[in-house]
Amino acid sequence: MLKYKNALRGFRNFRFDRGGTHSLYLVRHLNLGPPPVRRIKLGPTSRTNSSIDSTFKTDSEYIQRDAIKTAQIFQFHLGTRYELGILRDVPALLRVPSDASSVLTKRHFTEEVDRWIDACLADFSDMKEFVPPPLQLSPSLTVYHVCSDKSSLGLELEFGNSKSNSLNEELLEELTVAFDAISQMKRICGVVLTGRRAEKSIFCGGASITTLGQLSNHKQAEEFINSISTLCSLIRNTPQPVVAAIDGPCIGAGLEIAASCDIRVGSPKATFSMPEVLLGIPSVVEARLLCEIVGWGRTRHLLLTGQEWNMREAYQAGLITKEFSDTKRMLAWTKDFLQQCLGARADVIQKQKALMRDWETLSVDDGVARGAEVFADCFVSSSPQLLKDFVQLKKDQKSGRTEPG
Missing domain, CATH: 3.90.226.10 (2-enoyl-CoA Hydratase; Chain A, domain 1)
Structure with a gap:
Protein backbone atom coordinates (compact mmCIF):
# COMPACT_ATOMS: atom_id res chain seq x y z
CA MET A 1 0.00 0.00 0.00
CA LEU A 2 2.91 2.36 0.64
CA LYS A 3 3.79 2.73 -3.01
CA TYR A 4 0.17 3.52 -3.88
CA LYS A 5 0.10 6.21 -1.22
CA ASN A 6 3.43 7.63 -2.39
CA ALA A 7 2.19 7.76 -5.96
CA LEU A 8 -1.05 9.36 -4.93
CA ARG A 9 0.40 11.90 -2.54
CA GLY A 10 1.94 14.07 -5.24
CA PHE A 11 -1.35 14.30 -7.09
CA ARG A 12 -3.53 14.93 -4.04
CA ASN A 13 -4.93 18.10 -5.62
CA PHE A 14 -6.34 16.18 -8.57
CA ARG A 15 -9.48 14.13 -8.91
CA PHE A 16 -9.39 11.03 -11.11
CA ASP A 17 -13.06 10.14 -11.06
CA ARG A 18 -16.29 11.75 -12.13
CA GLY A 19 -19.68 10.35 -11.18
CA GLY A 20 -20.45 6.98 -12.71
CA THR A 21 -16.98 6.37 -14.18
CA HIS A 22 -14.22 4.15 -12.85
CA SER A 23 -11.56 5.35 -10.44
CA LEU A 24 -9.03 2.65 -11.27
CA TYR A 25 -6.42 4.93 -12.83
CA LEU A 26 -3.38 4.06 -10.76
CA VAL A 27 -3.88 0.31 -10.85
CA ARG A 28 -5.03 -0.11 -14.43
CA HIS A 29 -2.92 2.46 -16.29
CA LEU A 30 0.23 3.17 -14.29
CA ASN A 31 1.34 -0.43 -13.85
CA LEU A 32 1.65 -0.15 -10.10
CA GLY A 33 0.25 -3.66 -9.56
CA PRO A 34 -1.38 -5.82 -8.24
CA PRO A 35 -3.09 -7.42 -11.27
CA PRO A 36 -5.69 -5.23 -13.00
CA VAL A 37 -8.82 -4.83 -10.92
CA ARG A 38 -12.28 -5.49 -12.20
CA ARG A 39 -14.37 -2.48 -13.12
CA ILE A 40 -16.17 -1.13 -10.08
CA LYS A 41 -18.55 1.78 -10.39
CA LEU A 42 -17.84 4.24 -7.65
CA GLY A 43 -20.82 6.48 -8.12
CA PRO A 44 -20.94 10.31 -8.10
CA THR A 45 -17.91 12.07 -6.65
CA SER A 46 -19.55 15.42 -6.09
CA ARG A 47 -20.49 14.28 -2.61
CA THR A 48 -19.35 11.58 -0.21
CA ASN A 49 -18.91 8.36 -2.15
CA SER A 50 -20.59 5.44 -0.40
CA SER A 51 -20.43 2.83 -3.15
CA ILE A 52 -16.72 2.01 -2.78
CA ASP A 53 -17.29 -0.96 -0.47
CA SER A 54 -18.12 -3.54 -3.10
CA THR A 55 -17.83 -7.20 -2.23
CA PHE A 56 -14.33 -8.70 -2.46
CA LYS A 57 -13.69 -12.41 -2.11
CA THR A 58 -9.89 -12.82 -2.14
CA ASP A 59 -6.89 -11.29 -0.39
CA SER A 60 -5.78 -9.83 -3.70
CA GLU A 61 -9.14 -8.12 -4.10
CA TYR A 62 -8.86 -6.68 -0.60
CA ILE A 63 -5.51 -5.16 -1.55
CA GLN A 64 -7.04 -3.72 -4.70
CA ARG A 65 -9.95 -2.32 -2.71
CA ASP A 66 -7.52 -0.58 -0.37
CA ALA A 67 -5.72 0.91 -3.36
CA ILE A 68 -8.99 2.25 -4.71
CA LYS A 69 -9.92 3.63 -1.30
CA THR A 70 -6.58 5.39 -1.17
CA ALA A 71 -7.37 6.90 -4.56
CA GLN A 72 -10.39 8.58 -3.00
CA ILE A 73 -8.14 11.26 -1.55
CA PHE A 74 -8.30 12.75 -5.05
CA GLN A 75 -12.08 13.02 -5.05
CA PHE A 76 -13.09 16.37 -3.65
CA HIS A 77 -16.34 18.24 -3.21
CA LEU A 78 -18.31 19.73 -6.07
CA GLY A 79 -16.36 22.57 -7.69
CA THR A 80 -12.93 20.97 -7.62
CA ARG A 81 -10.70 22.21 -10.43
CA TYR A 82 -9.91 18.75 -11.81
CA GLU A 83 -11.89 15.90 -13.20
CA LEU A 84 -11.25 12.89 -15.36
CA GLY A 85 -10.65 13.25 -19.09
CA ILE A 86 -9.75 10.58 -21.62
CA LEU A 87 -7.05 10.95 -24.27
CA ARG A 88 -5.19 8.20 -26.10
CA ASP A 89 -7.03 5.68 -23.94
CA VAL A 90 -5.16 7.09 -20.93
CA PRO A 91 -7.02 9.06 -18.26
CA ALA A 92 -5.85 12.66 -18.02
CA LEU A 93 -6.16 15.28 -15.34
CA LEU A 94 -8.53 17.87 -16.73
CA ARG A 95 -8.47 21.53 -15.75
CA VAL A 96 -11.97 22.76 -15.04
CA PRO A 97 -12.22 26.55 -14.66
CA SER A 98 -13.49 27.61 -11.26
CA ASP A 99 -15.32 30.58 -12.76
CA ALA A 100 -17.82 30.86 -15.58
CA SER A 101 -15.11 31.55 -18.17
CA SER A 102 -13.43 28.63 -19.91
CA VAL A 103 -10.66 30.77 -21.40
CA LEU A 104 -7.17 29.48 -20.69
CA THR A 105 -5.10 32.39 -19.39
CA LYS A 106 -1.38 32.63 -18.80
CA ARG A 107 -2.00 32.64 -15.04
CA HIS A 108 -4.13 29.50 -15.29
CA PHE A 109 -1.54 27.73 -17.43
CA THR A 110 1.34 28.65 -15.13
CA GLU A 111 -0.46 27.72 -11.91
CA GLU A 112 -1.86 24.41 -13.14
CA VAL A 113 1.30 23.25 -14.90
CA ASP A 114 3.43 24.28 -11.92
CA ARG A 115 1.28 22.14 -9.61
CA TRP A 116 1.42 19.29 -12.10
CA ILE A 117 5.22 19.58 -12.29
CA ASP A 118 5.43 19.52 -8.48
CA ALA A 119 3.68 16.16 -8.53
CA CYS A 120 5.65 14.83 -11.51
CA LEU A 121 8.98 15.60 -9.82
CA ALA A 122 8.14 13.51 -6.74
CA ASP A 123 10.45 10.58 -6.05
CA PHE A 124 9.12 7.49 -7.84
CA SER A 125 12.50 5.73 -7.93
CA ASP A 126 11.04 2.57 -6.40
CA MET A 127 8.28 2.45 -9.02
CA LYS A 128 10.05 2.05 -12.35
CA GLU A 129 6.85 1.69 -14.36
CA PHE A 130 5.16 4.78 -12.95
CA VAL A 131 4.18 7.35 -15.58
CA PRO A 132 2.76 10.67 -14.31
CA PRO A 133 -0.70 11.31 -15.76
CA PRO A 134 -1.12 13.93 -18.49
CA LEU A 135 -2.84 17.23 -17.76
CA GLN A 136 -5.53 18.41 -20.15
CA LEU A 137 -5.60 22.19 -19.87
CA SER A 138 -8.42 22.69 -22.35
CA GLN A 340 19.93 15.47 -22.72
CA CYS A 341 18.39 18.83 -21.80
CA LEU A 342 17.86 17.94 -18.13
CA GLY A 343 20.00 19.21 -15.29
CA ALA A 344 23.09 21.32 -15.86
CA ARG A 345 22.91 20.91 -19.64
CA ALA A 346 19.65 22.89 -19.76
CA ASP A 347 21.45 26.18 -19.19
CA VAL A 348 24.08 25.45 -21.85
CA ILE A 349 21.51 24.35 -24.44
CA GLN A 350 19.47 27.49 -23.83
CA LYS A 351 22.59 29.63 -24.25
CA GLN A 352 23.30 27.85 -27.53
CA LYS A 353 19.77 28.48 -28.78
CA ALA A 354 19.95 32.16 -27.84
CA LEU A 355 23.30 32.52 -29.60
CA MET A 356 21.95 30.99 -32.80
CA ARG A 357 19.03 33.41 -32.69
CA ASP A 358 21.58 36.25 -32.45
CA TRP A 359 23.45 34.84 -35.44
CA GLU A 360 20.31 35.23 -37.55
CA THR A 361 20.47 39.02 -37.29
CA LEU A 362 24.20 39.70 -36.82
CA SER A 363 26.90 40.00 -39.45
CA VAL A 364 29.47 37.20 -39.59
CA ASP A 365 32.06 39.24 -37.69
CA ASP A 366 29.57 40.37 -35.05
CA GLY A 367 28.27 36.82 -34.73
CA VAL A 368 31.79 35.50 -34.11
CA ALA A 369 32.36 38.19 -31.48
CA ARG A 370 29.06 37.41 -29.80
CA GLY A 371 30.00 33.73 -29.67
CA ALA A 372 33.26 34.57 -27.90
CA GLU A 373 31.33 36.51 -25.25
CA VAL A 374 28.95 33.60 -24.66
CA PHE A 375 31.87 31.17 -24.41
CA ALA A 376 33.57 33.30 -21.76
CA ASP A 377 30.31 33.73 -19.83
CA CYS A 378 29.93 29.96 -19.60
CA PHE A 379 33.01 29.74 -17.42
CA VAL A 380 31.20 31.44 -14.56
CA SER A 381 28.40 28.85 -14.71
CA SER A 382 28.14 25.08 -14.66
CA SER A 383 29.88 24.46 -18.00
CA PRO A 384 33.39 23.92 -16.58
CA GLN A 385 32.11 21.15 -14.32
CA LEU A 386 30.32 19.52 -17.25
CA LEU A 387 33.57 19.66 -19.20
CA LYS A 388 35.51 18.12 -16.31
CA ASP A 389 32.91 15.38 -15.96
CA PHE A 390 33.15 14.64 -19.69
CA VAL A 391 36.96 14.46 -19.62
CA GLN A 392 36.86 12.17 -16.58
CA LEU A 393 34.31 9.93 -18.29
CA LYS A 394 36.58 9.56 -21.32
CA LYS A 395 39.52 8.72 -19.05
CA ASP A 396 37.47 6.10 -17.25
CA GLN A 397 36.33 4.57 -20.54
CA LYS A 398 39.88 4.48 -21.87
CA SER A 399 41.14 2.95 -18.64
CA GLY A 400 38.48 0.30 -18.84
CA ARG A 401 39.43 -0.62 -22.40
CA THR A 402 43.15 -0.83 -21.65
CA GLU A 403 42.85 -2.95 -18.53
CA PRO A 404 43.75 -6.60 -19.07
CA GLY A 405 40.68 -8.71 -19.64
Missing part, protein backbone atom coordinates in the same frame (compact mmCIF):
# COMPACT_ATOMS: atom_id res chain seq x y z
CA PRO A 139 -10.21 20.66 -25.01
CA SER A 140 -7.41 21.72 -27.37
CA LEU A 141 -4.27 21.49 -25.20
CA THR A 142 -2.78 18.62 -23.19
CA VAL A 143 0.67 18.33 -21.61
CA TYR A 144 2.42 14.98 -21.16
CA HIS A 145 5.39 14.08 -19.00
CA VAL A 146 8.29 13.00 -21.23
CA CYS A 147 11.23 12.85 -18.83
CA SER A 148 12.38 14.45 -15.60
CA ASP A 149 15.05 14.57 -12.93
CA LYS A 150 14.84 16.00 -9.43
CA SER A 151 14.52 19.61 -10.56
CA SER A 152 13.37 19.83 -14.18
CA LEU A 153 11.04 18.24 -16.66
CA GLY A 154 10.66 17.79 -20.40
CA LEU A 155 7.10 17.83 -21.66
CA GLU A 156 5.05 17.14 -24.74
CA LEU A 157 2.51 19.80 -25.68
CA GLU A 158 -0.23 18.24 -27.77
CA PHE A 159 -2.61 20.60 -29.54
CA GLY A 160 -5.56 20.16 -31.81
CA ASN A 161 -9.28 20.25 -32.34
CA SER A 162 -11.89 18.20 -34.10
CA LYS A 163 -11.52 20.15 -37.33
CA SER A 164 -8.30 18.77 -38.81
CA ASN A 165 -6.22 20.48 -36.13
CA SER A 166 -6.85 23.74 -37.95
CA LEU A 167 -5.87 27.04 -36.36
CA ASN A 168 -8.87 29.09 -35.35
CA GLU A 169 -8.67 32.14 -33.11
CA GLU A 170 -9.25 30.14 -29.92
CA LEU A 171 -6.52 27.57 -30.59
CA LEU A 172 -4.07 30.28 -31.64
CA GLU A 173 -4.75 32.16 -28.41
CA GLU A 174 -4.26 29.04 -26.27
CA LEU A 175 -0.99 28.10 -27.98
CA THR A 176 0.21 31.68 -27.56
CA VAL A 177 -0.67 31.58 -23.86
CA ALA A 178 1.11 28.25 -23.51
CA PHE A 179 4.42 29.32 -25.06
CA ASP A 180 4.33 32.69 -23.35
CA ALA A 181 4.05 30.87 -20.02
CA ILE A 182 6.53 28.09 -20.85
CA SER A 183 9.20 30.64 -21.77
CA GLN A 184 9.19 31.82 -18.14
CA MET A 185 8.94 28.43 -16.43
CA LYS A 186 12.48 27.54 -15.36
CA ARG A 187 11.70 23.92 -14.51
CA ILE A 188 10.71 23.06 -18.08
CA CYS A 189 13.87 22.02 -19.93
CA GLY A 190 12.35 21.44 -23.35
CA VAL A 191 9.13 20.93 -25.30
CA VAL A 192 7.98 18.43 -27.90
CA LEU A 193 5.15 19.93 -29.95
CA THR A 194 2.71 17.45 -31.47
CA GLY A 195 -0.62 17.57 -33.21
CA ARG A 196 -3.38 15.52 -31.62
CA ARG A 197 -3.01 11.91 -32.63
CA ALA A 198 -6.34 10.22 -33.22
CA GLU A 199 -7.53 7.69 -35.80
CA LYS A 200 -6.02 9.96 -38.44
CA SER A 201 -3.02 11.89 -37.19
CA ILE A 202 -2.65 15.49 -38.34
CA PHE A 203 0.10 17.79 -37.12
CA CYS A 204 -1.75 20.92 -38.20
CA GLY A 205 -4.20 21.60 -41.01
CA GLY A 206 -3.22 25.27 -41.27
CA ALA A 207 -5.43 28.27 -40.74
CA SER A 208 -9.10 27.42 -40.26
CA ILE A 209 -10.97 27.85 -43.54
CA THR A 210 -14.06 28.81 -41.53
CA THR A 211 -12.12 31.53 -39.73
CA LEU A 212 -10.62 32.81 -42.98
CA GLY A 213 -14.09 32.97 -44.49
CA GLN A 214 -15.28 35.16 -41.62
CA LEU A 215 -12.59 37.81 -42.17
CA SER A 216 -14.51 40.68 -43.72
CA ASN A 217 -12.08 43.60 -43.74
CA HIS A 218 -8.42 44.62 -43.75
CA LYS A 219 -8.20 45.02 -39.98
CA GLN A 220 -9.60 41.57 -39.19
CA ALA A 221 -7.32 39.93 -41.75
CA GLU A 222 -4.27 41.72 -40.39
CA GLU A 223 -5.10 40.85 -36.78
CA PHE A 224 -5.57 37.18 -37.61
CA ILE A 225 -2.37 36.80 -39.60
CA ASN A 226 -0.46 38.73 -36.94
CA SER A 227 -1.74 36.29 -34.30
CA ILE A 228 -0.06 33.47 -36.25
CA SER A 229 3.14 35.49 -36.47
CA THR A 230 3.02 36.26 -32.74
CA LEU A 231 2.75 32.56 -31.90
CA CYS A 232 5.61 31.65 -34.23
CA SER A 233 7.77 34.41 -32.75
CA LEU A 234 7.08 33.14 -29.23
CA ILE A 235 8.12 29.62 -30.22
CA ARG A 236 11.33 30.90 -31.78
CA ASN A 237 12.14 33.02 -28.74
CA THR A 238 11.23 30.44 -26.11
CA PRO A 239 14.52 29.83 -24.21
CA GLN A 240 13.94 26.09 -24.10
CA PRO A 241 14.47 23.99 -27.25
CA VAL A 242 11.24 23.13 -29.06
CA VAL A 243 10.97 19.99 -31.20
CA ALA A 244 8.18 19.59 -33.75
CA ALA A 245 7.29 15.88 -33.92
CA ILE A 246 5.30 15.68 -37.14
CA ASP A 247 3.10 12.61 -37.48
CA GLY A 248 0.72 13.65 -40.24
CA PRO A 249 -0.10 16.49 -42.64
CA CYS A 250 1.64 19.77 -41.85
CA ILE A 251 -0.08 22.43 -43.92
CA GLY A 252 0.20 26.19 -44.39
CA ALA A 253 0.37 27.98 -41.06
CA GLY A 254 1.08 24.59 -39.48
CA LEU A 255 4.28 24.42 -41.50
CA GLU A 256 5.13 27.95 -40.36
CA ILE A 257 4.76 26.78 -36.76
CA ALA A 258 6.99 23.78 -37.48
CA ALA A 259 9.54 26.05 -39.16
CA SER A 260 9.61 28.15 -35.99
CA CYS A 261 10.66 25.14 -33.91
CA ASP A 262 14.33 24.41 -33.35
CA ILE A 263 14.20 20.82 -34.60
CA ARG A 264 11.73 19.08 -36.88
CA VAL A 265 11.40 15.30 -37.09
CA GLY A 266 8.87 13.23 -38.98
CA SER A 267 7.19 9.86 -39.31
CA PRO A 268 6.12 8.23 -42.61
CA LYS A 269 2.69 9.81 -42.17
CA ALA A 270 4.16 13.32 -42.34
CA THR A 271 3.45 15.48 -45.39
CA PHE A 272 4.26 19.15 -45.96
CA SER A 273 2.62 21.78 -48.12
CA MET A 274 1.97 25.50 -48.47
CA PRO A 275 -1.24 25.52 -50.54
CA GLU A 276 -2.23 29.15 -49.93
CA VAL A 277 -1.80 30.20 -53.58
CA LEU A 278 -4.30 27.52 -54.55
CA LEU A 279 -6.81 29.20 -52.21
CA GLY A 280 -6.25 32.69 -53.60
CA ILE A 281 -3.96 34.07 -50.89
CA PRO A 282 -0.17 34.28 -50.62
CA SER A 283 2.00 32.50 -48.05
CA VAL A 284 3.21 35.20 -45.67
CA VAL A 285 4.72 35.93 -42.24
CA GLU A 286 6.83 32.97 -41.00
CA ALA A 287 6.83 31.36 -44.44
CA ARG A 288 9.90 33.58 -44.76
CA LEU A 289 11.74 31.17 -42.45
CA LEU A 290 11.61 28.47 -45.11
CA CYS A 291 14.12 30.40 -47.23
CA GLU A 292 16.73 29.96 -44.50
CA ILE A 293 15.84 26.32 -43.90
CA VAL A 294 15.52 24.83 -47.40
CA GLY A 295 16.92 27.64 -49.57
CA TRP A 296 15.31 30.13 -51.91
CA GLY A 297 14.92 27.73 -54.82
CA ARG A 298 13.00 25.06 -52.93
CA THR A 299 10.96 27.71 -51.11
CA ARG A 300 9.89 29.24 -54.42
CA HIS A 301 8.88 25.82 -55.70
CA LEU A 302 6.93 25.00 -52.53
CA LEU A 303 5.09 28.33 -52.33
CA LEU A 304 4.41 28.94 -56.02
CA THR A 305 3.16 25.45 -56.85
CA GLY A 306 1.41 24.48 -53.62
CA GLN A 307 2.99 21.05 -54.12
CA GLU A 308 2.98 18.53 -51.26
CA TRP A 309 6.21 16.94 -50.03
CA ASN A 310 6.29 13.54 -48.40
CA MET A 311 8.64 12.73 -45.52
CA ARG A 312 11.50 11.63 -47.80
CA GLU A 313 11.30 14.79 -49.93
CA ALA A 314 11.17 16.97 -46.81
CA TYR A 315 14.21 15.19 -45.38
CA GLN A 316 16.20 15.54 -48.59
CA ALA A 317 15.34 19.25 -48.69
CA GLY A 318 16.48 19.71 -45.08
CA LEU A 319 13.03 20.68 -43.81
CA ILE A 320 13.13 17.84 -41.29
CA THR A 321 16.45 16.72 -39.84
CA LYS A 322 15.53 13.15 -38.90
CA GLU A 323 13.10 10.68 -40.43
CA PHE A 324 11.74 7.66 -38.61
CA SER A 325 10.13 4.42 -39.69
CA ASP A 326 7.21 4.84 -37.30
CA THR A 327 5.69 7.15 -34.70
CA LYS A 328 6.99 5.16 -31.74
CA ARG A 329 10.61 5.53 -32.81
CA MET A 330 10.10 9.22 -33.50
CA LEU A 331 8.73 9.90 -30.03
CA ALA A 332 11.45 7.75 -28.45
CA TRP A 333 14.05 9.97 -30.10
CA THR A 334 12.38 13.13 -28.83
CA LYS A 335 12.48 11.66 -25.32
CA ASP A 336 16.18 10.90 -25.66
CA PHE A 337 16.79 14.46 -26.80
CA LEU A 338 14.87 16.02 -23.92
CA GLN A 339 16.75 13.82 -21.47
